[in-house]
Amino acid sequence: MKRLTYRKAAVQWAEALPLGNGRIGAMHYGGVERELFQLNEDTLWSGPPNRDRSYDDKESLRKVRQLIDEQKYGEATDETKNMFGPYAQGYMPLGDLMIHHFQGNDCRRYERMLNIEEAISSIVYHWSGPTAW
Structure with missing residues (x-):
């Protein structure tokens, strides 16, 4: 079995375990009394809608396709940014899911x-506290 194993809960985002299906994702921090899942989703974008645009989406798409055909992938990526506006980034945080075990x-x-x-x-641990609440 191929697996990543850690002996403590994650403290920062880069230590959490990535989960997802390509559309929705989570970073699983783990924990004993409290488990944290930071959620994100592909339709959440940063930045407000930009109505005052000085570019044409159709023209940008035509340029992107042409650049891809010419195998100029870096330039094509730069051109796609024109279609999103300033500060646009996908998969923004949806929220935190916190599970308290008390x-x-x-x-x-x-x-x-x-x-x-x-x-x-998954998380596995041995707890020697009371069995009844």
Whole structure:
């Protein structure tokens, strides 16, 4: 089994485990008492709609296609930015999903894993607290 394994919860975004299907995604931080999933989605864009545009989307698309045909991929990428306006970036944050377990943070043998073959993120730990609430 191919997997990434960590012995503690993620503290920063770059340590979290990436999950998603290409349209919607999450970064799984893990945790014992509190698990954090930072969500994003492909239809969320930065920047306001720009009504005062000095360019033509159809003309930009024609240029992009021509540049791709000429294998000028960097220039084609730059030209696509004209169609989005300033500060446009996709997959912006949708929100944080926080799961509170209300059991305390005391555990041992913590493992946070991402099974790459099955695309499953999981957390396993041993907790010796009370069994009844």
